[in-house]
Amino acid sequence: MPYRPLVLFLLTAAGAVVLGEATPVEAQTAQEKKQKRLEKFLKKNAKPDEAPAKQPEVPVAKPVAVADPVKAKDAAALARYIDGEIARGLAEEKLSPSPRCSDDEFLRRAYLDIAGTIPTADKARAFLDSKDADKRAKLLDELLADPRYGRHLADAWTAKLFPADSANRFVLKEPLHKWFEAQFNANAPWDQLVTALVTAEGSVEQNPAATYFLANRSVDKLADTTAQHFMGIQLQCAQCHNHPFTTWKQTEYWGMAAFYSKVVADRPKNANKGGDNTKIGVHEGPAQSRAKDFFPESAKTVPPKFLGGPEPSLGTRDPYRPVLAKWLTSPDNPYFAKAIVNRTWAQLFGRGFVNPIDDMLDENPASHPDLLAGLARHLSTTGGYDLKYLVKAVCLTDAYQRTSRPTPDNKDDKYQFSHMTMKAMSPEQLFDSLAEVTALGKAAGGKPDKKQAAAGKGAPAGARAQFVNFFLAGAEVTSPVDYEAGIPQALRLMNSNIANNPAAVRGVVGSATKPEEAIERIYLAALSRRPTADEMKTLTQYVAKAGTPTTAYGDILWAALNSSEFTLIR
Amino acid sequence: MLTEKTRRDFLRLSAAGVFAPTLSGWMPVMARAAEATGRKPAKSCILLWMDGGASHKDTFDLKPDSKGAGEFKPIKTSAPGVEISEHLPKIAGVMNHGALVRGMSTPEGAHARAKYYGHTGYREGQGGLIYPSLGAIASKELGNPDGSLPNFVAIGGRSFGSGFLGPKHQPLLITDANRGVEDLKASAAATQFENRLGLLDKMEKAFQREYQADAITDHKTTYERAVRLMQSKEAKAFDLSAEPAAARSKYGTGRFADGVVMSRRLVEVGVPFVEVSLGGWDTHQDNFTRVKNLSSQIDPAISALVTDLKERGLLETTLVVWMGDFGRTPNINARGANPGRDHYPRAWSLAMWGGGIRGGAVVGKTDKEGATVVDRPTTAQDYLATVCELMGIDHTKKNETATARPITIVEKPKPFTSLIV
Numbered sequence: 001m002p003y004r005p006l007v008l009f010l011l012t013a014a015g016a017v018v019l020g021e022a023t024p025v026e027a028q029t030a031q032e033k034k035q036k037r038l039e040k041f042l043k044k045n046a047k048p049d050e051a052p053a054k055q056p057e058v059p060v061a062k063p064v065a066v067a068d069p070v071k072a073k074d075a076a077a078l079a080r081y082i083d084g085e086i087a088r089g090l091a092e093e094k095l096s097p098s099p100r101c102s103d104d105e106f107l108r109r110a111y112l113d114i115a116g117t118i119p120t121a122d123k124a125r126a127f128l129d130s131k132d133a134d135k136r137a138k139l140l141d142e143l144l145a146d147p148r149y150g151r152h153l154a155d156a157w158t159a160k161l162f163p164a165d166s167a168n169r170f171v172l173k174e175p176l177h178k179w180f181e182a183q184f185n186a187n188a189p190w191d192q193l194v195t196a197l198v199t200a201e202g203s204v205e206q207n208p209a210a211t212y213f214l215a216n217r218s219v220d221k222l223a224d225t226t227a228q229h230f231m232g233i234q235l236q237c238a239q240c241h242n243h244p245f246t247t248w249k250q251t252e253y254w255g256m257a258a259f260y261s262k263v264v265a266d267r268p269k270n271a272n273k274g275g276d277n278t279k280i281g282v283h284e285g286p287a288q289s290r291a292k293d294f295f296p297e298s299a300k301t302v303p304p305k306f307l308g309g310p311e312p313s314l315g316t317r318d319p320y321r322p323v324l325a326k327w328l329t330s331p332d333n334p335y336f337a338k339a340i341v342n343r344t345w346a347q348l349f350g351r352g353f354v355n356p357i358d359d360m361l362d363e364n365p366a367s368h369p370d371l372l373a374g375l376a377r378h379l380s381t382t383g384g385y386d387l388k389y390l391v392k393a394v395c396l397t398d399a400y401q402r403t404s405r406p407t408p409d410n411k412d413d414k415y416q417f418s419h420m421t422m423k424a425m426s427p428e429q430l431f432d433s434l435a436e437v438t439a440l441g442k443a444a445g446g447k448p449d450k451k452q453a454a455a456g457k458g459a460p461a462g463a464r465a466q467f468v469n470f471f472l473a474g475a476e477v478t479s480p481v482d483y484e485a486g487i488p489q490a491l492r493l494m495n496s497n498i499a500n501n502p503a504a505v506r507g508v509v510g511s512a513t514k515p516e517e518a519i520e521r522i523y524l525a526a527l528s529r530r531p532t533a534d535e536m537k538t539l540t541q542y543v544a545k546a547g548t549p550t551t552a553y554g555d556i557l558w559a560a561l562n563s564s565e566f567t568l569i570r
Numbered sequence: 571m572l573t574e575k576t577r578r579d580f581l582r583l584s585a586a587g588v589f590a591p592t593l594s595g596w597m598p599v600m601a602r603a604a605e606a607t608g609r610k611p612a613k614s615c616i617l618l619w620m621d622g623g624a625s626h627k628d629t630f631d632l633k634p635d636s637k638g639a640g641e642f643k644p645i646k647t648s649a650p651g652v653e654i655s656e657h658l659p660k661i662a663g664v665m666n667h668g669a670l671v672r673g674m675s676t677p678e679g680a681h682a683r684a685k686y687y688g689h690t691g692y693r694e695g696q697g698g699l700i701y702p703s704l705g706a707i708a709s710k711e712l713g714n715p716d717g718s719l720p721n722f723v724a725i726g727g728r729s730f731g732s733g734f735l736g737p738k739h740q741p742l743l744i745t746d747a748n749r750g751v752e753d754l755k756a757s758a759a760a761t762q763f764e765n766r767l768g769l770l771d772k773m774e775k776a777f778q779r780e781y782q783a784d785a786i787t788d789h790k791t792t793y794e795r796a797v798r799l800m801q802s803k804e805a806k807a808f809d810l811s812a813e814p815a816a817a818r819s820k821y822g823t824g825r826f827a828d829g830v831v832m833s834r835r836l837v838e839v840g841v842p843f844v845e846v847s848l849g850g851w852d853t854h855q856d857n858f859t860r861v862k863n864l865s866s867q868i869d870p871a872i873s874a875l876v877t878d879l880k881e882r883g884l885l886e887t888t889l890v891v892w893m894g895d896f897g898r899t900p901n902i903n904a905r906g907a908n909p910g911r912d913h914y915p916r917a918w919s920l921a922m923w924g925g926g927i928r929g930g931a932v933v934g935k936t937d938k939e940g941a942t943v944v945d946r947p948t949t950a951q952d953y954l955a956t957v958c959e960l961m962g963i964d965h966t967k968k969n970e971t972a973t974a975r976p977i978t979i980v981e982k983p984k985p986f987t988s989l990i991v
Contacts (some may be wrong), residue, residue, distance in 0.1 A: 058875055166682030166694060224698040234973055356973035405780055422783035473731060473740035476700060479972065482738045483788040490796035491753040500757040538772065542765075555762065559769035564789035565777045 005463070053065045066243060068381050069374040077379065078393035085371035087400045089416045093114055098410060098419035102404040103128055103421075104529035106136055110395060111528070112425065113348050114143040116152030117432035119506070121524035128530070133415065140395050144388045148432075150185030154178075156347075157430040160229050161197075162215040170268040171215050172277050175208035178336045189385035191329035193232055198325040203281030210282040227307060231328055232339030232360035255305030259324040262287065281413045309333075323477050335360060335378035337385075342366075345375075350395055350421035350481040351414070367415040404570045423569040424483050427471035430567060431464050437561065438504035438523035439523050440467075483568070490562075499561040505554045515543040518553050524561035571661060611962030612889040614837040615708060617845040618830070618872065620864075620894030622652055622681065622852030625911050626919040626940060627900060628861045630654050631672045635941045638901040638989045639910075641858045644970040646678035649930030657865035660873035666930055668874055668923040669990045673934020675947040676915045682851070684895040689730035691954045691980045699734055704954055705734035706739040708843035713719035713739075716791060718798035720803070723836055725829035741845065749840060750808045754800055768795065781849045807835040817878075822870035825845060830871040834878055843959075851894055854903065857910035868892070868914060876923045886948050889925025889960055893953075899969060900941040917943045920953065925960045927990040948986065955983030956990070 070078050090097060101109070107127050109117050119127070127135065143149060158177045162168070183193050200209035205556045216222050227235035233236055237252055264285040269275020304320055305311040312324060329336055338360060346352035346490050353366040367373045379390055410418035425433065434440045440463065471478070471489055478484050493499055508525045510520040519539045523531045531539065539556060544554035560566060572876055586767065625640075627633055632644040632655055644653035647665035674922070678684035678693070686694040689703035701709070707723040713721025718846050724741035734740035744751060757761040770920045780784045799805050813831055821827040829846040832847070834846050848867060853860045879885040895961075897909035897918025935945035958965035958980060965983065968976035 001726075091883065134743075163698075163868070164700065166680070168684070218695070221695060221698065228698070234975065282934055338970045359973050380873050406782055413784060422781060424785055444889070472739075473737040475734075475740075476971075481785065481794070485792060486737050486740055486742075487799055488740075488742050488752070489737070489794065490792050491751070491800070494793075494796065495757040495800075496752040524873060533777070539769075541698040542769065546765075551762070555758075555766045557768060558757075558766050559773055562770055562793070563773045563777065564786045565773060567789065568783070568785055570781060 001368035007043065012037075014131065016059075023131075031286075046237045064424070065378045066370075066373045068377050070378050073382050073384070073386070073389065075389060075393040075396055078375075078383075081374065082371065082394065082397045083399060085179065085368055086397070086417055089368055090418055093413070093416050095413050095416050095418045096407065097398070097417075098402045098405060098407055099148070100398065100401055101420065103135075105403055106401060107448055108528040109420070109569055110136075110139055110143055111424075112433070114391065114395070114427055115516070116138070116147060116155065116429050117149040118436050118526075119528055120436060121521055124524045124528045136401070140392050144392060145275060146182075146296055147185055149388075149475070150181040150183070152428070154180035154186040155426070157229075161212050161225060163221070163225075163476060165215070165217075167217045168215045168268065170271045170275065170277055171211060171280075172204060173211070175278070177203050179208035179211075186386070187297060187386060190387055191380075191385045192499070193338070194336075195325040197225070198230075198328065201281070201283050203279050205278045206281065213263055213282040214268060214280060217256040217265060219260040220253075220259040222263070223253060226324075226328070227256060228358045230339060231307070231333070231335035232342055232354070232358045233307070233335060234356075234359050236360075251302050252305070252307055253334055254302045256307050258302060258304040259320045262320050263302075268344050278441075284321060285318065306333075314470050337380040338372055339374075340387070341372060341375045341379055341390070344390055345394065346480065348391070348400060349417060350423040374474035384456045420570075421481055423480050425567050425569060426478055427468040428464070428482075429569075430471060431467045433499060433566070434561065435464075437508060437546075437557075438498060439507060484563070487565075493562055494558075497556045500549075500554070502554065505550065505557055508557060509550075509553050515540050515549060518549070518557060522553065522557050522560060526557065527563075527565055573668045580976040582934075586946055588863035603659050603879070604664075609926040610887065612807075612960050613712070613840070613887045614842050614844070614884075615704075615889045615891065615961060616830075616833045616837060616875070616893045616924070617704065617843070617958060618868070618890065619685075619847040620847055620851045620868075620892065621847050621849040623684070623913060623918075624864075625857060625861055625898035626672075626914075626917070626936075627852060627898070627909045628655060628857065629658065629865065630670050630919040630921055631936055631940055633900070633938060635888070636900065636939045637919045638899070638939070638961065639869045640902065641703075642862075645957040649715075652930055652932060655861050655865060656917040658869045658984040660869045664815055664873050664876040666717050667926050668879065668929060669920055669931040671816050671920045671922070671933045671948055672936055672988070673946045673948045673954065674897070674918045674920055674953070675895075676950055678915045678956040679896060679915045681895050681913075684913075686730060688893065688895065690733065691983075692976070699975075699977065701808060701977070702733040702735040702739065703730035704957060705730075705741055705845055706735050706842040707963065708961065709741075709970070710735055710938065711967075711979075712961065714840075716795065717840075718795060719836075719839060720806075721839055721841065722843045722845075723833075723841055724826055724833055724847075726847045726849075734977070735969060736972075744808070744829070744832065746824075746825060747832040748810055750810070751799075751805075754805065754808065756800060781926070804839040807839045807841075808832065810835075820870060820874035822867060822874075824867060826867050828869045834875055836880065837879070837884060853898065854912055855905050856899070856908040857908045858901070859908065860910075879924060885924040886926050887924075889927075889957065890923040891920065891957065892922070893920035897940075900939045922990070927960070931990045933986050933989050946986070949983075951983040953979050955985040956987050959987040960991075 011544060059171060067244045070081050104124070107124060108118055111117060125141065132138065142147050154177050158173060162171075162173050162176060183196075188196075189278065197209050200207055202210055204211055204214070216225055227233040235256065239253060254557050262285045263282060264284045266280035267275050268280060271277060280282070284333060303311060304324070304325075309332070312327070313324055314320060327333060339358075340362065342352040342354050342357050346355075346357045351357075353368050353372045354360045354364060360366075375390075379385060383389055386462070400420070402418070404420035404422050406413075406419045413419070414421075431440065460488055470492065471485060473486065473489070473515050508522055510521060519536060520530055523529060523535075542556070543549050543552040627636070627638065628640055628642050631641055632642060632653065634644060643656045645656045645659065645662055647654055647662035649665040649668070651861035652665050652670065654665065675682065676687060678687045683694045686692075689705075689914055690701035692699075692701040705724065715738075720742040722739060722741040723744060725744040725747055731741060742751065758766060774786065774790055777791075810818070810828060810831060813835065813949065818831055821831050826848040833844040833846050848864065850860065850864055872890070875890060876885065879888050879890075896913055896915035900913045900917075901911075903909050903912055917940060933946060934941060934948055937944045955965045963979065965980040965985075966978060968978050970976055
């Protein structure tokens with residue numbers, strides 16, 4: 001199709017007009033500022049042949065100079081503060097919020113967002129029938145104390161810090177996952193957790209956090225993950241050239257990377273030849289290594305330097321990583337607390353104040369800069385980096401508890417949290433939720449191979465891991481808000497035994513004898529709600545028409561498990 | 571207000587050269603080339619991946635007078651002046667439709683990294699991203715997003731996937747061509763399956779009415795495509811039992827032959843990219859017996875594929891590529907009684923047929939030993955950009971990662987299109 005670019009050209013002509021119209025001279029809101037910056041960037045970027053504009057010197061980043069907006073560690077007070085700020089944004093944009101969500105929306109949402117799975121039918125029935133005025137707050141406490149809270153966060157963080165890579169294919173992933181799970185469940189303060197990771201020493205067996213270094217086997221990968229995941233900054237572009245969007249220079253990149261230059265990580269043993277990878281580990285060596293994974297011509301060896309910050313004076317014999325960890329988690333670092341606040345918000349709302357969530361550059365301003373700064377300040381001081389506390393406070397807000405049904409007035413809003421964003425389950429959430437209904441995993445032959453595990457081979461691919469890999473389909477993560485599964489995944493859900501399991505139908509329907517009762521059980525189990533009157537009418541007719549009720553129940557469960565309502569988080 | 575989608579569009583469009591003084595540079599060149607030759611871009615590509623890395627000196631770049639010449643003799647082909655291994659006599663008969671690139675020279679000597687680079691044009695770990703493979707790029711740029719057929723099919727083992735382009739461009743994997751697509755057969759009898767779809771449709775409509783989210787529409791589209799695939803007559807392309815026995819036997823026997831038959835059937839119904847892999851080329855030991863055996867698999871399969879495509883009028887619009895991880899050492903190693911050749915990325919060969927290329931062209935040249943490229947060294951970027959140009963894909967286009975980083979389809983290539991069309 002040789003004319004493709006021409007078509008694009010025509011499209012743009014139209015697009016440029018829209019852009020022009022939508023840009024008032026006196027930009028007021030953050031979004032408009034963002035748009036203007038974008039426009040400027042596009043114009044600048046559009047002339048690759050011209051010499052790049054001279055980059056200004058990178059200023060030394062200043063500490064967050066905001067006062068703590070909530071003086072006590074009080075989740076309800078923090079929730080009120082958040083709602084006040086969100087209301088301000090809504091008023092500025094003249095948007096009215098959607099109403100409070102129903103109990104069934106809240107139940108399913110809170111379960112999936114916090115514990116990573118859906119409630120059982122019994123749990124759903126009990127919650128929906130409860131008359132306790134405080135039942136939502138109580139559910140939040142229950143879910144935050146549930147061990148699945150730690151597993152859900154461990155899924156996300158293991159995926160981030162253990163990228164798929166040929167150099168780490170024999171490194172054990174499970175110990176890191178277990179470590180994260182335990183840390184999150186014990187509610188280790190975030191600054192301490194990150195310090196433990198960044199400074200980890202010892203073997204996998206002694207200190208599973210050391211896996212971080214075994215899985216990211218070069219200083220450049222470590223610089224990337226540190227900046228991206230702990231500071232919310234995409235630094236990778238600066239690996240090979242000065243960052244195109246911002247003022248990061250290539251030396252800033254290699255200055256960060258240099259903090260990891262004394263890390264000595266053992267080589268993973270070939271598990272196919274019986275190597276035991278629980279004994280390998282990491283230590284801080286005496287001298288800087290020059291090994292880099294991808295070595296652009298222009299890469300330089302530079303002394304350790306904090307990103308956008310000063311060059312610390314380090315003796316050649318001093319360990320580097322504790323110095324990095326101290327700066328990373330200190331109040332002098334303007335990114336650390338904001339990054340985890342933005343991530344946590346995105347985990348619950350499908351999008352952060354800054355999007356993409358790990359692109360927190362000045363050029364990409366937040367939708368609610370004051371709220372982000374205020375929450376970061378509070379979490380890093382009064383809040384003591386207590387993540388369960390942060391989640392609880394956010395989930396208590398009106399903003400979190402709004403329905404995802406848009407109103408005609410706010411349906412186009414994507415930035416002001418006027419209604420809850422529809423989220424898509426991650427592969428892990430989908431597997432765990434299907435397992436909740438169908439006993440998937442127990443039935444699917446996902447037994448770990450004990451012999452293999454004992455021999456120290458890579459984590460045995462149990463049913464959950466296999467399912468997750470199939471739904472990830474080679475990607476590292478799936479989008480939190482887009483439905484991204486393809487034809488093979490739809491075929492698997494429709495036609496494999498996952499949604500075609502007579503034992504699962506019996507398990508869900510149980511001893512119900514009347515069709516109404518059976519249908520209600522299917523809905524509570526799969527969709528965490530009771531069917532509407534309309535649905536009940538249609539479905540009882542369907543059962544009556546079918547030859548055998550069990551077949552009809554199987555059909556209804558099949559449809560529920562394959563529905564978008566099942567796989568999306570409303 | 572500029573929505574995120576619009577923002578992405580602007581970035582993409584700006585990458586296409588809209589704000590730039592000129593349109594992307596390759597277009598005029600391609601347009602001129604197309605005008606001069608009257609050729610249309612290829613619609614499909616079949617990539618035959620020789621897993622493990624095939625010995626160039628024992629297949630398409632024989633050096634009978636070199637030190638590590640090996641046991642095989644060169645033979646003449648239907649392309650004047652082009653000689654290949656004596657164990658590829660049928661392929662020799664179709665070299666008048668093919669081109670050889672004998673100057674491949676790449677930087678990766680370990681299997682996983684070499685395969686990654688050969689499929690994506692990027693080094694593993696570069697810039698902290700997972701890059702899309704050629705098949706995913708073709709799926710994105712040429713595929714029909716709403717069609718009943720997948721736009722990228724990989725047959726016979728693991729392939730490199732869609733990376734940051736996302737699961738929509740992931741290949742449909744066929745482990746064994748004889749068994750067809752996994753989960754393609756409906757889980758219930760036709761009437762019951764229809765009933766189930768009816769129930770599902772009611773649920774979807776009600777949910778969409780209430781919640782009006784894009785994700786609900788995307789879910790619906792994906793399910794509709796999957797169901798159409800299950801019920802379409804094009805899906806018969808995945809069913810090898812529908813292929814006449816005589817037609818099938820020309821391809822030889824075994825999984826690779828079956829996969830190549832399926833690839834032809836898929837191209838016939840319009841699938842833009844099919845990859846078929848054949849393992850076993852990592853011949854550190856017993857090189858000559860093994861390469862002879864492997865040659866006996868590719869020889870009938872490739873020659874039958876090219877002939878069938880030609881007879882069906884599809885060769886002009888279908889590009890067939892034969893390649894692997896890297897080449898193998900010009901010298902024969904000293905591993906036991908039946909020695910072999912080791913990994914060698916510095917100089918190796920790939921072969922192409924169809925897709926509007928000029929038959930008999932040879933690009934690049936190695937020295938007397940087959941050890942160093944002495945004319946036109948070719949990287950994976952050069953090769954990938956060439957395939958893009960043959961298929962009408964603008965390889966200078968930037969696609970966006972999930973975090974809105976614009977990434978050029980092929981970075982800094984020197985395509986050799988003009989030498990083969």
